[in-house]
Amino acid sequence: MFSNSLTDYEFTKAFKHGKFCSVYKANCTVNNRVLVVKKYSLEVDDDAELKRLFAEIQCCRQFNHPNINKILNSFIVDSDVYVLHPYMCFGTCELLLKTTFCNGFPETLIALIFKDVLAALLYIHSNDFVHGSVRALHILLDGNKAVLSNFHESRSFIKHGKKKPVLHGISHEKHLNWAAPEVLDQNIHGYTEKSDIYSVGITACELANGIQPYFETQPTLMYTEKIRGNVPSLLDRSTYTMLLDDQGKIPFENATSRRTYDIYSQRVLSDDFHQFVEICLNRNAENRWSAKKLMTHAFFKQCRHASITDYIKKCRSELDTNSIMDDNDDDVGIIASLDDHAQECREDIEWSF
Known part of the structure; x- marks a missing residue:
């Protein structure tokens, strides 16, 4: 109590x-x-x-x-x-992207996170709710699990004791980059819980690439691209060549962008991960898998013998920049290190528990 x-x-x-x-x-x-x-x-x-x-x-x-x-x-x-x-000792996934995994989370850690997020969405959807704002900022981690937070935009299908077939209304403008096209349409057809699945796909790209989706893109252009079915993709060796112009050069002028995309060009993400994201980002909501079905996807095979705790301990050299851990107190060291990050970033990061 x-x-x-x-x-x-x-x-x-x-x-x-x-x-x-x-x-x-x-x-x-x-x-x-x-x-x-x-x-x-x-x-x-x-x-x-x-x-x-x-x-x-x-x-x-x-x-x-x-x-x-x-x-x-x-x-x-x-x-x-x-x-x-x-x-939640590790804070939000967005915080970790800004302080630790600046070029994106490792694939296995992403799979572990989404295994938990989809379990939460399955529960929410089975109770006739839509979360409405799945994104890295609203996923929290501790040593044992990931949890979904922030239900400001959640909506229920139940109204006056009856279940509605679809929902209407749009998310807060801060979350529009993660919203499904049918949510942005704002028409009589409405949207269903499959809108959350679309947001899972966008968030998967966010976690893997370390880049906020549609960053610095005008809302009108973002909406147009989604309606046309153009969406963010996972950045690795297989997609890197698509970013080159006709002369085989990177269409980015600043040195930071060139360095970042050089990193992406050297890594390989699994075919299962690419397929998982493609399923989530299908323009047609009816063709997206449900949360229950997505949990059976081959992408999650890599979770069988791993846990968030074990995997973050593998990355402890990145997390523990101040060498404050001791062999018998790993979690305390990680928490203290991340608290230091939180102290440094608290003016810039919107903590959303």
Whole structure:
């Protein structure tokens, strides 16, 4: 059980300060649990944000799944709402892309992450909900699992006791680059839970390439490309040649881009991974596999004898840049190292638990 008294929580680190929302790491002195506390101000004159907050709390209270970020407790003190979540020691996948895996996650780690994400989506879809904003920012990792967070954009098929065949409405503008074309269409045909599968494909490219999808692309062009069926692809040796111009040169002028694409040209991602992404990004929603079927894809064979904990330990030389680990305390070292990254990046990264 968690207390509703603010005095029972010791705030140890600030991840984010915002006008509406601030995020902290805290210790609960009642049960000695490490938590993430999100503090929302009720004094901010933004009814839309408040409605989204209360809708998310209501939605998450209905879910109970190991791969969905739990709300452990919520309470109001003065003019602030405090929402408690479990502490995920590695933070968001977006944070790791910016601090550790700058050229993309290793394929096996991506498979381990999406095995958990799809388990969460299967549960959500079976309960007649759509998540609505699957992206690296909303996937959290600790030593044992990945969890899906942020249900601000989630919608239910159930309305007035009846199930609707499709949903309508568009995601927040911050998440449009990950949205399926049928969501962007905003027509009478609406969209279904397959829109989340499309977002999985976009996020897979984001994690593998280390590049935010449609980065610096105008929204109109992004929408046009999606409608035409042109989508991001996994960048490796097999797709690198497609990026060359007629003279066999890279169509990028700055040195950073040339260096980055030279890295991509040397790596090989499996055919199963390429096929997995192609299935997710099919323009026709009916041809995309369900979360349940995707979990049987050959892409996940590499997960059979691996875990997120084991795989991150293999990468500990990258994670532990300060050599603070000791042989008997691997996880503590990784957590401390990542906390250092979080401290350095907290002004730039939007922590979204």
